[in-house]
Amino acid sequence: MTGQKRRSDTIMVPVPSYAIVPERDLGSQPVLEASHLGIEFGGLKAVEDFNMIIGRTEIAGLIGPNGAGKTTVFNLLTKVYEPTTGTVLINGKDTHGMNIVQASRLGIARTFQNIRLFGNMSVEDNVAIGLHNQIRYNMVEGILRLPRYWGAERRLHREALELLSIFDMQKLADVRAGSLPYGAQRRLEIVRALATNPSLLLLDEPAAGMNPHETEELMDNIIKIRDQFQIAIMLIEHDMNLVMGICEGICVLNYGRIIAKGTAEEIQNNPVVVEAYLGKRKEEAR
Amino acid sequence: MTKAKRKRLIYNIVTFAVVIGAYIIMQTMIANGSITRALKGQLIPICCWIVMAVSLNLVIGISGELSLGHAGFMSVGAFTGAVVSGYLLHALGMENEGLRLFISVTAGGITAGIAGVIIGVPVLRLRGDYLAIVTLAFGEIIRNIVNVTYIGVNGSDLIFSFLNKNAPEGTRMLVDGASGAVKVGKISTFTAGFILVMITLVVVLNLVNSRSGRAIKAIRDNRIAAESMGVPVTKYKMMAFVTAAVLAGMAGAIYGLNSSTVVPGQFTFNQSINVLVFVVLGGLGNVLGSVISATLLTVLPEVLRAFADYRMLVYAVVLILVMIFTNNPAIRALTDRMLAPVKRLFTGGKEEAA
Numbered sequence A: 001m002t003g004q005k006r007r008s009d010t011i012m013v014p015v016p017s018y019a020i021v022p023e024r025d026l027g028s029q030p031v032l033e034a035s036h037l038g039i040e041f042g043g044l045k046a047v048e049d050f051n052m053i054i055g056r057t058e059i060a061g062l063i064g065p066n067g068a069g070k071t072t073v074f075n076l077l078t079k080v081y082e083p084t085t086g087t088v089l090i091n092g093k094d095t096h097g098m099n100i101v102q103a104s105r106l107g108i109a110r111t112f113q114n115i116r117l118f119g120n121m122s123v124e125d126n127v128a129i130g131l132h133n134q135i136r137y138n139m140v141e142g143i144l145r146l147p148r149y150w151g152a153e154r155r156l157h158r159e160a161l162e163l164l165s166i167f168d169m170q171k172l173a174d175v176r177a178g179s180l181p182y183g184a185q186r187r188l189e190i191v192r193a194l195a196t197n198p199s200l201l202l203l204d205e206p207a208a209g210m211n212p213h214e215t216e217e218l219m220d221n222i223i224k225i226r227d228q229f230q231i232a233i234m235l236i237e238h239d240m241n242l243v244m245g246i247c248e249g250i251c252v253l254n255y256g257r258i259i260a261k262g263t264a265e266e267i268q269n270n271p272v273v274v275e276a277y278l279g280k281r282k283e284e285a286r
Numbered sequence B: 001m002t003k004a005k006r007k008r009l010i011y012n013i014v015t016f017a018v019v020i021g022a023y024i025i026m027q028t029m030i031a032n033g034s035i036t037r038a039l040k041g042q043l044i045p046i047c048c049w050i051v052m053a054v055s056l057n058l059v060i061g062i063s064g065e066l067s068l069g070h071a072g073f074m075s076v077g078a079f080t081g082a083v084v085s086g087y088l089l090h091a092l093g094m095e096n097e098g099l100r101l102f103i104s105v106t107a108g109g110i111t112a113g114i115a116g117v118i119i120g121v122p123v124l125r126l127r128g129d130y131l132a133i134v135t136l137a138f139g140e141i142i143r144n145i146v147n148v149t150y151i152g153v154n155g156s157d158l159i160f161s162f163l164n165k166n167a168p169e170g171t172r173m174l175v176d177g178a179s180g181a182v183k184v185g186k187i188s189t190f191t192a193g194f195i196l197v198m199i200t201l202v203v204v205l206n207l208v209n210s211r212s213g214r215a216i217k218a219i220r221d222n223r224i225a226a227e228s229m230g231v232p233v234t235k236y237k238m239m240a241f242v243t244a245a246v247l248a249g250m251a252g253a254i255y256g257l258n259s260s261t262v263v264p265g266q267f268t269f270n271q272s273i274n275v276l277v278f279v280v281l282g283g284l285g286n287v288l289g290s291v292i293s294a295t296l297l298t299v300l301p302e303v304l305r306a307f308a309d310y311r312m313l314v315y316a317v318v319l320i321l322v323m324i325f326t327n328n329p330a331i332r333a334l335t336d337r338m339l340a341p342v343k344r345l346f347t348g349g350k351e352e353a354a
């Protein structure tokens, strides 16, 4: 567990283990507590001393230059990699030694930077996999088509369509997921992750490849999802409008280390962040 | 009903209709004597190869694992069937052939399923194509084990010896090492083969369109994503693999109990590859395709007896051609266009969305 849960004084470098929990959530148990998290890939310290606490219904942002280690953090939190150092608690439970499936059952779900849909399956079946652990019947009931099969499948169909309606995708239910346009694939990944009924949703560059209009819509939808499902969301994004627009707390990574934490305003005015990331982006844009 | 579900339903109905229709036609031909002897002799093997192809398709096409030893499970089933049937007849004096066949086939499925578990537990938790290597070895190992296994009945005792034949005077051998199972007693029937095909179709088609089947396909499409959704990978890979092994074992039992002798050399790597060819030709994941290609490729060599020597060569060439055809986008677009009218027939004239 990290130390005190108070907002950081952002200009310090590197920022030690401070929480970015909004005050309103301080009372309840955090969804995620990562402390001193680190991993090495053959000598390369991809992530080092990563500390973060996310509250019940917070929207947190994780930003930083390419190769900073953002996706690696997601992979550590979801147990794709076992961290070399540090601990991850999801809903208060230590995930040490767990695999991806066990972590998922603690209430963490994610999307992928390089889209990983079940490309040969229909849109609805993709969501059905998200619902896999909520609507259960066994293999024999499935093969013999026993009453439980029909009941469960009906519920599955209804809930899948309900979830798809978040992004107005019900009409696409029968389409092969692999043949969806790029933006729709990203949205489907979010729906599929939501279907697992997580308490923490990790989004890895959800707006990548979307046009400004789609991104605008996505921002509204992320807020809507948080409000409706009462979950915490942590997102990686290079689109600063999106990050600054909806994230209540932002964490900046550079070379695997946290260089700043704070609110959008604090981050934008942090000289270290401007030097390492934001400034460079402006130059590139020019 | 959604369009996808209707399409699936139509596909399933067509599949069952083809099999049931073929069965009725064959029975009619048998009844009025218009069937050739050669074809009649092929009916039971055809059923067995259909079951082999459809079950292997479950592993390769649906679950996305490469298995190169499917004939090994058939072998396990065949010898189990021969032993159980022989024991029931000679030791317990069970004369009822139908009951004996039923028990033998069930036993063949169980032992092949156990073999599947033994292979699957260590191998299916690994990533990568280890299954191909291990199943390839399994096929050969089973053959060598049966080569040195001696099982017989003496009175009501089951006599078992390994490596060296060690049986008291007057023992009736059921499995006699390299000479295999002798004087098995032909008790398989075409109807039994047909029933097994139907069971296989129900199991595979219903499994594929259920919660478990979706999980199996999801793991095939993207393992990490499936795990992130909380789908336990090993469990579902095992489910597909062991189900296929059980079905192959049952097919093996019927196959074995269709001839007077079964030798271990019948179930070689070549046979596994034959079944693989059925699956690839019929289309990965396409159950009806497996049924049709298993039937045609079992019948054709009989028809083209003169060319039997070149069969493996033709197989190789056809396999390569099919792979080129199914993987070339231009050719695929062409065949899609040619098949469009047929597809429209099944989708009620509505065009594909997106």
Ligand SMILES: Nc1ncnc2c1ncn2[C@@H]1O[C@H](COP(=O)(O)OP(=O)(O)OP(=O)(O)O)[C@@H](O)[C@H]1O
Binding pocket: A041, A046, A064, A065, A066, A067, A068, A069, A070, A071, A072, A073, A113
């Ligand atoms: N499995 C791995 N093996 C070796 N090195 C890795 C592995 N995964 C990530 N890395 C390295 O770790 C560093 C961080 O990668 P990561 O993908 O986390 O960056 P990122 O911040 O997500 O970048 P981007 O914005 O481009 O997505 C990179 O140098 C990358 O090459």
Ligand SMILES: [Mg+2]
Binding pocket: A070, A071, A072, A113
């Ligand atoms: Mg990344």
